[in-house]
Amino acid sequence: TAPLFSSLLMLAIPAGVAGVGRRVAVTPPSKDGSVHPAMIAAAAEAGLDELWLLGGAQAIAALTFGVELEDGVIAPVDKLFGPGNAYVAEAKRYASALPGGPACDLPAGPSELLVIADRDADFEIVAADLLSQAEHDADAQVILVSDSGTALSEIIAEVERQVESLPRAAIARASLAEARAIRVRDTAEACEVANLYGPEHLSIQTEEAERLVECISAAGAVFVGRWAAETLGDYAAGPSHVLPTDGAARTLGGVTTASFMTTMSVQTVSEQGAAALAPVAAALARLEGLEAHARAADLRSAG
Template sequence: AAAACGVERVWVVGGAQAIAALALGALTPKAQKIFGPGNAYVAEAKRYAASLPGGPAIDLPAGPSELMVVADAAANPAFVAADLLSQAEHDADAQVLLVSTSDELIAAVRGEIARQLTDLPRADIATRSLANARAICVRDCAEAVEIGNLYAPEHLSLQTANARDLIGSVTNAGAVFVGAYSAETLGDYVAGPSHVLPTDGAAATYGGVTTASFMKSFVVQEVSAAGFAALAKPAARLARLEGLEAHARAADIRLNAFSVAQADDASLIRRRRGSVIRETKETKIEAIVDLDRSAPVRLQSGVGFFDHMLEQVAHHGGFSLSLTCAGDLHIDAHHSIEDSALAFGQALREALGDRRGIARFGFVLPMDEAEARVSLDLGGRPYLVFEGAFAAPAIGAYPTEMTEHVFRSLAQALGATIRVSVDGENDHHKTEACFKALGRALRQAIKIESDETPSTKGVI
């Protein structure tokens, strides 16, 4: 086991003196963590070592052993007595407690303890421990478990007819042994789970030692310029609410460094986000576009197929899009679709800002059963060329004639030149291909490539 774990040296020492040596590095390596159970002196030495400046971490308060047995009339008195003695022989300070619903069982267990003590090699130690033992008779098993939760024992043995049913009521215990054959001895040696467990009521706040106890973690934070610009003002405000001005200034000084007059391009930290509320006699639409996030995408235009198409644009474009529309769908879908496209284009235009650094151009040629070609120029000139026709008048509640209207409205509101050409047999697939291609073209065109305006004129 030591070889498998990479352990190269073992010191055969114990007691409070071993804790002192490991805590101070006296003739042994100085330990960063000291784990393991022991008697009252060991437990106190661990607490003291941990309190020293730069002292080691400890696992938990693990002192003299404890066992509480919950038993009813169905329990085997010999089993219960053997379990109590197995802990009592550890140390004169070990604590054992029997809580039962049966006076007869308690009497039988006392008789078994006396019988089993007669030839026990460590009978003297066990007898001294038993002098402090207690047996409590209760109304029912629920009350017994309640006592256990208050006592928070290192080991809790449930030897009742309904032992499994009691597990859900247990809240405080280092380890729980369920049923007559789950002897605590197995936990000490061969059952498998960790047996370095909290004692002296510490199970109310601690769990046993696991492999995670030997590990430590740390967090890494790396904030981009864009992320910092979004977080700095809230951070500074919270710092000032706590009266920590230096904290606030550590954020402010960085924000000030992003002025236009300095070499760092302020556009690189601007959140590329746009929001529009568009209200007419027929519709009220709210659209939010965030080019620096891919989620959320939430669409409620009132026309399911159109929502699906906008979802394709956002997904393939790699940006967040939220759009809600309250429109005159009781008449038809025309206004809701067209105005949603206008609002989407306006929000996208606002998110792009002065368009500094973007690639500007996008071109895609996706081919499947339907073929759509979309070329795009975000140069500020609204213009559309749409080549293609649809045989079906509608797809669900979506009129197919609105596809060209959507692209025209988008070109107008966004300030983009868009050229679309679509061929194929299935109108659903053709329409979807157009919107997917638009998303892919937008993904190319909105990508930040430099800190320069993508025009020889220096402005778009």
């Protein structure tokens, strides 16, 4: 429902920096079968090798198994990256679990935003931030946490006022129908709620916002203070906005250049080095009951 060329750039650019040999993007066509010009421009600017008009789980299938289309052949890829709806997220999970299937970056399903606000927050700004995520799609999750009943009621009223004028108001209202406003005892408990949820985006709009960051252990990206709009992270602040959702922030970080790279170790050992290491390796191998391992080490120390 929106041409997310920003996501294309947030993935294609770090992949290019990492030196990925083949970069392929898929994007759903519009209802008339066309592609938004901004998607083509972004793909060209990022130097992509291929851009295909495919979306949903079927696009993940094409990248996983390969497919021959009228316009050409999509060869299988080694790793799947990028956000999508619940069907895309599940398709990525399924594909990565297949024997020999592609690896997967992280769970990047419907967007999430949790805002911690107190009575000193700018209620208009907090409401605008919540709506910026709610307009993504009906499954987007927005949560408001505060130790102030006044803040909760004022922000909720401001959300209702602002949503009226949004072009995507119907989508935002569908998301808001599943939204939650949580009253906590204090900001420390607000941080506990945030860490339990592990949001994709966490906005801290409190009097001592920077102090609260020290209490956060699970979030894809943290936006600190009134001026740090999540929208700035989406488009202009720097790091990739492809972030873990569905609680995955408790164990995973967002996409970086390193996400497109692998590591390997290369070992060269001199005769003197082998003589020093082999007895240790052989002793440990025998403790594990692996005699063949031990003998392979012994042969290196026999001189």
